[in-house]
Amino acid sequence: MTQQVAVGVDIGGTKIAFALVDETGRALADHQLPTRPQEGEAAVLERVVQGVHELMHSAPAPVVGVGVGCPGVVDPAAGVVRQAVNLGWAQVSLRAELERRLRAHIPVHIQNDVKAAALGEHTFGAARGQADFVYLALGTGLGGAVVAHGQVVTGAAGFATEVGHLSLDPEGRRCSCGRQGCVEMYVGGIGLLASLELYRDRYPSSALAQANEPTTASILSAAQASDPLALAILEEGGRALGWVLGMCVGILNPPLIVIGGGLGHAAWQWLMPPALRELRRRVLPQAADSTQIVPSAISVSAVGAASLVWHAPQRAC
Ligand SMILES: [Zn+2]
Structure with missing residues (x-):
């Protein structure tokens, strides 16, 4: 019985992948949206919020957090994407922006996409x-x-x-x-x-x-x-x-x-x-x-991102 779930988001240069993931790393639902970075940062953030909301509405248990993997240099402690060349982003306060736009008092955790995938392998996959x-x-x-x-x-x-x-x-x-x-x-x-x-x-x-x-x-x-x-x-x-x-x-x-x-x-x-x-x-x-x-044992990139929720230190939101 699933007690709680997390939403994982993997922001890529061409698509954003979303997954609703339970505590064992099982993807209960997933979907994708186009990134279209040329439309600017605000448009991409709105699509992330739209994709997360879609999964939250279908969640069978409380969503306890959102984990986001993003390319480039990411500062997870500050919640800031320092630089993501593929997205044209510099110094984007991704965590604060998403928490504000989600308006659901759900903590958001961010990490570089490859590092998030590594933590996913550690939490659920080949490096458990x-x-x-x-x-x-x-x-x-x-x-x-x-x-x-x-x-x-x-x-x-x-x-x-x-x-x-x-x-x-x-x-x-x-x-x-x-x-x-x-x-x-x-x-x-x-x-x-x-x-x-x-x-x-x-x-x-x-x-x-x-x-x-x-x-x-x-x-x-x-x-x-x-x-x-x-x-x-x-x-x-x-x-x-x-x-x-x-x-x-x-x-x-x-x-x-x-x-x-x-x-x-x-x-x-x-x-x-x-x-x-x-x-x-x-x-x-x-x-x-x-x-x-x-x-690796995890093929859905957004599952790695979701693992950030269970891997992150508790943080007041
Ligand atoms: Zn080079």
Whole structure:
């Protein structure tokens, strides 16, 4: 019997995902709305409120809080999104704005989206009962979080585990951050598509090389058909992921690394063999052997956000 529920909200660049989640991490209902960040911050906040209200009306038990995951640099203690480039936001008082607009005296908790997903794995998923672990999210780019003693490590300015922009080759591919060779230019959707453009001409027999507007999904379906270009792209992406795993294992030797994100799941079978080989080339075997690497167990992003409600310290609202 569900005693209380939370609403999770995952604000992405193109869509906002909502879920009504019980204390065991089960999504009782979910839905999505478009983000349309170009309409401005107030319009996006109104859509968040609309989506939350919709789920509150159908809740079978009292809603005890709203957890919101948001891309960019988020200060959960202050309740402020310091910067979210995808949304065009800077210094947005997300928590206070939502609590005011919801008008329901329900506490709102905010966190960076990847860190929220990591806490979701800790609360409900593959890292349940694990006080120390690393979470990596492979999607369009590559994000990460370190959880130590059950708490997310934030860093001095919120950039801890910003692994996607670790440069593995400072002379390498140019990244949107203005530097070169960032690891997400080799793995993640951006990286795989960058590899495709670079290597197209080397594989004249590849069907993928002839594709007009290829997507990450077309690379994966080509890999399924053993397309040589697709396999080469994923091999290189896997090695880049292995380099990141090596950094994590070499510095932290965590008992567990959880790999999530849409691409993390979809490309697991191709990325992981080269990633694990690369890991073993880069760290002591005893370190590699003592770190378990598993796929994430939570596929609904808003469930991770909802876990913020149960993970957050009690706060007067
Ligand atoms: Zn970069």
